[in-house]
Amino acid sequence: MPLKNPRHILPTISPNICIVNFYTTSGRLGLHQDRDESRDSLGRGLPVVSLSVGDSAEFLYGDTRDVDEAKTVVLESGDVLIFGGNSRMIYHGISSIYANSAPKALQDEAGFRPGRLNLTFRQF
Numbered sequence: 513m514p515l516k517n518p519r520h521i522l523p524t525i526s527p528n529i530c531i532v533n534f535y536t537t538s539g540r541l542g543l544h545q546d547r548d549e550s551r552d553s554l555g556r557g558l559p560v561v562s563l564s565v566g567d568s569a570e571f572l573y574g575d576t577r578d579v580d581e582a583k584t585v586v587l588e589s590g591d592v593l594i595f596g597g598n599s600r601m602i603y604h605g606i607s608s609i610y611a612n613s614a615p616k617a618l619q620d621e622a623g624f625r626p627g628r629l630n631l632t633f634r635q636f
């Protein structure tokens with residue numbers, strides 16, 4: 513079945529914030545909700561658009577702050593994860609970084625240091 517047009521699922525954004533996180537190979541981020549955007553933005557469920565570069569990471573997500581109930585998805589270099597609409601207030605975090613999992617060209621040709629870069633684009 514063809515994927516639905518995302519515009520029918522999530523509102524579009526004009527991002528005016530980019531949060532940049534760099535994780536060393538021992539880096540972690542505890543389960544949290546992203547709630548620093550405006551009430552209007554949160555109320556409309558405007559999505560967070562997350563781009564991963566470098567080493568792969570285990571991304572946890574769930575409806576509660578309970579790590580044991582959270583699901584996991586591995587985010588690889590180049591992956592874009594979008595959460596918005598009914599999922600805008602999910603708890604999420606990073607439980608581990610897989611050392612040496614980045615594409616070799618990133619290290620060899622771009623001089624990317626070991627670890628993971630994450631950029632999240634948001635509309636305040």
Ligand SMILES: O=C(O)CCC(=O)C(=O)O
Binds near residue numbers: 541630632
């Ligand atoms: O590194 C990630 O994939 C998540 C980052 C995050 O949750 C945040 O910046 O609020």
Ligand SMILES: [Fe+2]
Binds near residue numbers: 544545546604
């Ligand atoms: Fe977050």
